[in-house]
Amino acid sequence: MMICDCGFVIADWWKERNRATGCLTSLRNPQSPIRNRRWPASTLSFILTLSLLSPALCGESHDWPMFGHDPARQGISPVRFASTTLGKQWATLPPRALFTYVEGTPYWSSPSLATIDGQPRVFLGCYDNNVQCFDGATGKEAWTFTTGDAVGATPAYAVIDGRPMLFVASADRSIYALDPSPKLARDANRRIWQVETMRWRQTVNPARMANPMVATVDGRLVLFCGVWNNDQSGTENVQKGEVIAFEPKTGDILWRRLLGTGAVNTPCLGTVGGEPALFVPYEPGAIFAISARDGRDLWPKPYAAAEELHGGISVGKLPDGRQLLFFGGRTAWAYAADAETGEQVWDINVGTWVDSTPAFAVVDGRPTVFFGTYTYFVFACDAATGAELWRYRTRGIIQGSPAIATMGDEPVVCVNALDDHVYVLGARDGRFVFRHHLGKFPWTHYLKGKTIWSSCVVGALGGEPMIVAPSYSGVITAFAVNGKDANAGPPEDSMWDALGVAYTIPVLVVVAIVLALTFRRLIAARR
Numbered sequence: 001m002m003i004c005d006c007g008f009v010i011a012d013w014w015k016e017r018n019r020a021t022g023c024l025t026s027l028r029n030p031q032s033p034i035r036n037r038r039w040p041a042s043t044l045s046f047i048l049t050l051s052l053l054s055p056a057l058c059g060e061s062h063d064w065p066m067f068g069h070d071p072a073r074q075g076i077s078p079v080r081f082a083s084t085t086l087g088k089q090w091a092t093l094p095p096r097a098l099f100t101y102v103e104g105t106p107y108w109s110s111p112s113l114a115t116i117d118g119q120p121r122v123f124l125g126c127y128d129n130n131v132q133c134f135d136g137a138t139g140k141e142a143w144t145f146t147t148g149d150a151v152g153a154t155p156a157y158a159v160i161d162g163r164p165m166l167f168v169a170s171a172d173r174s175i176y177a178l179d180p181s182p183k184l185a186r187d188a189n190r191r192i193w194q195v196e197t198m199r200w201r202q203t204v205n206p207a208r209m210a211n212p213m214v215a216t217v218d219g220r221l222v223l224f225c226g227v228w229n230n231d232q233s234g235t236e237n238v239q240k241g242e243v244i245a246f247e248p249k250t251g252d253i254l255w256r257r258l259l260g261t262g263a264v265n266t267p268c269l270g271t272v273g274g275e276p277a278l279f280v281p282y283e284p285g286a287i288f289a290i291s292a293r294d295g296r297d298l299w300p301k302p303y304a305a306a307e308e309l310h311g312g313i314s315v316g317k318l319p320d321g322r323q324l325l326f327f328g329g330r331t332a333w334a335y336a337a338d339a340e341t342g343e344q345v346w347d348i349n350v351g352t353w354v355d356s357t358p359a360f361a362v363v364d365g366r367p368t369v370f371f372g373t374y375t376y377f378v379f380a381c382d383a384a385t386g387a388e389l390w391r392y393r394t395r396g397i398i399q400g401s402p403a404i405a406t407m408g409d410e411p412v413v414c415v416n417a418l419d420d421h422v423y424v425l426g427a428r429d430g431r432f433v434f435r436h437h438l439g440k441f442p443w444t445h446y447l448k449g450k451t452i453w454s455s456c457v458v459g460a461l462g463g464e465p466m467i468v469a470p471s472y473s474g475v476i477t478a479f480a481v482n483g484k485d486a487n488a489g490p491p492e493d494s495m496w497d498a499l500g501v502a503y504t505i506p507v508l509v510v511v512a513i514v515l516a517l518t519f520r521r522l523i524a525a526r527r
Contacts, residue, residue, distance in 0.1 A: 062460030064113040067154035067211035068357060068401065069457070071269035073314040075359030075370075076404040077458040079465040084407040084424070084433050087484025088477060089466055090139030094439075095474035099128060101443040103450045104208070105150045105171070108470035110401070113459035114157040116164045119182040120461035122468055123166055124454075124476070125151025131168050133180060136461030136468075139478060143186050148172030149206050152452075153225075158214040160221060160249050165192065167248065169209035169225050173198045175244075177251060193251035197244060198229040205230050211266045211312065214248060217276045217292045223248040224278060224292070226264030243267065243280055243295065257295030259288055266312030266357060270323050270339045272298040279325055279339065281309040287325065289342060299342040307331040310452065312357030312401065315339055318367050318384050326369045326383070328354020330449070334371060334379070336386060346386030351375055355452055356415075357401040363411050363427050370413050370427070372398025374449075378415055378425060390430035395419035395491045397448075400455035405465070407433070414467050416456050421488070422469040422477075432490040439473025 062079050069075055109125035113136065120136025127150045133142040149171035156167045157180065166180040177192040184190060198204065210226030223246040231238040239261040245254040262284035269292060270277050276292035287303040290296060307329035314326050323339035334354050336345045356372035360383060367383035374397050380389040396419025403414045404427060411427035420441065424434035456469035467479045479486060 064457040064459040066156040071215040073268040081407040081465045082481045086479040087482045088486045089480040091477045107472045108454045110154040110455040123155045153209040154211045156212040171206035173207040195251045203233040228263040255295045270315040303342045311355040316360035326358035348386045355399045359402040361404045370402040392430040403458045405458040438471035
């Protein structure tokens, strides 16, 4: 099967589809006249929005091997649930101990899913310095590996030269390659290799690690990771935001590209002029397009954002052949930019911060992008124009990135919200489908926007389609169609909700009353 370097499907996939390990068709309305249409290969290359991964990269077609599912970070799974009636399949045990909240560190990373030697596995990083593996069929802990600091980045799974490997980015400034095989003893040394991205000394602070990615570049697998290291030494003050490419089998560094003094967030893989390209969000306010081969610049200049970028970035291909980048920032906007040129294509004012990495799917023939906001909304927008298609209001901030799947004949959007719930919504119109309480926030407070909390994911575990939703309560919950119904129903509006969206109206009313009373007293005092 021919696959371009960025992982997008090209036309002859249709002829050689049996060599692929996984695919995704357009999410179509069963009543639509296009349902049974025989698509030409050239059209399929646009409609299939999921990157097809080589057998070396993706162990099973229904895995979720890395953050955003695939190198394009499109957040879309090919699994199909039998219906929208979901029950709790399993939940992990509550944590035995609670450590102090550390700014910028989520309890769990977002999960990755894989099937290894027929055994379904769920991998997550944890704020307690551990990487944990759970049995995907039962939720029981399979093994734990301890690093030198918190693990807030999603582990990336791949099969390298026939060997399953799990790649972990820890705040101890190191990238680890682990052996996740169920055949190893529980307490075996799973470390294959470890690369320290900055030499330790007493003045070095914990690193900020972006979610690692394994992708095919020119026929070879490469591991990419964004890293921000800093050393507060009085004689050598260092702040380095860079992207590093590794040979995944050995850990040898292929190249590293310094972007600046700011943090580097989750990149995605696409192409520029036919060359495999990494699109890297640079937190101070820029997007770089660099060659996945050697790290050199592919745009004349970086995309300049007028705001900080704390979320990741995704890329999708439109029916007209254009690749667009989707991302949000820390003012009030979500954006799309042309991947070839770095020029902005559209923006939409959503009135608040967007840290959610957008998901991309073709729904009923329309390319659509989905993301969450700090005013509790999930948005769906036309990917080509930015026009709002629908919005649904949860009852908490949404930093998590949406996961797209199919339930029955309906495409759905799954997302975690900071109201302690996981939500499932219809992708066509935003209708409510499912909600379940995941557990309460365990600390007294957190600083808004300082921590990007984990996302839910979708995959087939033990042959069963499941939503796996980690919670800051320390509990991970899996949902499946199992004859049970764990739906808590749609959230009820409180008095404040009824007064206005995201409390805008009540706040304005209170401010107006206070101002009126203040002016009244001033006027009375002058008399």
